[in-house]
Amino acid sequence: MKxxxxxxxxxxWGRLSVKAFARSWGRDVMLYTGGVxxxxxxxxxxxxxxxxxxxxxxxxxxQVAEQAAxxxxxxxxxxRSIFLTEIDRLANASARTVSAQSAFALIIGGYAAHRGFKAxxxxxxxxHDETEPHGFLKFNLLAFFVALFAFALFxxxxxxxxxxxxxxxxxxxxxxxxxxxxxxxxxxxALGLAVGLTMLYRYAMSHRTPVAWFPAIVGGVVATxxxxxxxWLCAIYVEQIAPLGATYGSVGAIxxxxxxxxxxxxxxxxxxxxxxxxxxxxxxxxxxxxxxDEDLPESVVRLSERRVSRPR
Numbered sequence: 001m002k003x004x005x006x007x008x009x010x011x012x013w014g015r016l017s018v019k020a021f022a023r024s025w026g027r028d029v030m031l032y033t034g035g036v037x038x039x040x041x042x043x044x045x046x047x048x049x050x051x052x053x054x055x056x057x058x059x060x061x062x063q064v065a066e067q068a069a070x071x072x073x074x075x076x077x078x079x080r081s082i083f084l085t086e087i088d089r090l091a092n093a094s095a096r097t098v099s100a101q102s103a104f105a106l107i108i109g110g111y112a113a114h115r116g117f118k119a120x121x122x123x124x125x126x127x128h129d130e131t132e133p134h135g136f137l138k139f140n141l142l143a144f145f146v147a148l149f150a151f152a153l154f155x156x157x158x159x160x161x162x163x164x165x166x167x168x169x170x171x172x173x174x175x176x177x178x179x180x181x182x183x184x185x186x187x188x189x190a191l192g193l194a195v196g197l198t199m200l201y202r203y204a205m206s207h208r209t210p211v212a213w214f215p216a217i218v219g220g221v222v223a224t225x226x227x228x229x230x231x232w233l234c235a236i237y238v239e240q241i242a243p244l245g246a247t248y249g250s251v252g253a254i255x256x257x258x259x260x261x262x263x264x265x266x267x268x269x270x271x272x273x274x275x276x277x278x279x280x281x282x283x284x285x286x287x288x289x290x291x292x293d294e295d296l297p298e299s300v301v302r303l304s305e306r307r308v309s310r311p312r
Contacts, residue, residue, distance in 0.1 A: 016277045020222075023127055024266070024273035032123030033269065037262040039116030044257070046109025048086055051155065053102030083257075110147075117150070118143040120265070124205045124272045132207060146204055150196060157192035194224040197268060201275045215278035223271025230263035 023029075121143055125133065134142065198220030202211050210216075234256075 012281070016274060016281070019277045020270055020273040023276065024269040028126060029123060029269055032119050032126065033262055033265050035119035036116050036123065036265045037258060039112045039119060040261045041258050043109045043112035043116060045086060046105035046112065049101045049105035050109060052087065113147045114143055117147045120268070121146065121204055123269055125207070127269055127272045128205045128276050130207050134207060142204060146200065149199070153192055153196050157188050160188045190224055190228060193227060194220045197223045197271055201272055205272055205275070211275055211279065212282070215275040218278060219271040219275030222274045223267050226267035226270050227264045230267050231260060234260045234263050
């Protein structure tokens with residue numbers, strides 16, 4: 001009861017927030033932020049081609065366009081145009097053309113996604129202060145399965161969004177009365193992101209033992225909230241404060257997309273740092289473990305301690 005009351009202290013959560021910020025915004029972490037953002041930008045358009053090719057094999061053209069357009073709703077408006085243009089081009093292309101492009105995109109997108117997730121995992125390992133890195137084969141396999149899980153989750157969430165929207169109409173111009181399930185249509189992306197990040201922190205951030213569920217869940221929720229806020233602030237920045245079209249011209253949409261990606265990567269790293277700081281509090285305060293069969297990893301230390309221990 002005493003420890004439960006301690007977790008309910010606002011001052012503790014305030015300290016965790018500040019320490020997580022310092023941990024996730026170190027000069028080493030920013031290198032991984034740039035790497036993840038670059039490879040994510042490289043992979044996003046091949047991913048569109050792959051998704052369109054998959055959808056087109058089982059859906060009609062109108063359903064393809066609606067399914068893919070749902071993916072653009074989470075992007076800033078300034079970057080949405082280039083995304084929707086590519087969707088429209090692929091949705092109206094022949095099935096043979098889309099299949100050929102999807103096969104080629106699978107190679108390019110697979111390479112970029114794999115490299116991006118490797119950078120993401122390496123950044124999270126740095127934030128979690130893992131002193132013993134994975135072996136070459138294990139690390140590459142882990143990045144591959146994380147990328148595969150993320151792609152599958154992304155596909156399921158986008159399908160849930162479109163399905164919820166289609167259920168709003170029984171026919172042309174006949175809206176269905178909104179129910180509790182339909183009211184969640186705009187929350188599907190956030191729910192999917194929270195679940196995916198929770199699993200990422202739980203199973204991929206620590207080498208020896210999984211991160212406890214409570215820090216992983218809280219970290220996933222915090223990162224999702226930060227991602228939502230970052231996307232909102234990014235939209236305000238690029239559309240109202242600093243329109244980038246006048247500076248970057250025709251590549252302005254790409255720059256907006258890159259800014260949006262980097263801010264969301266920062267949110268993911270912040271969630272990982274928050275979960276790590278929660279582990280430190282649990283260990284230092286003697287809080288009861290949420291999972292009695294697993295010990296917290298001994299490798300969880302503060303960044304300052306790791307830097308001091310580095311050989312000069």
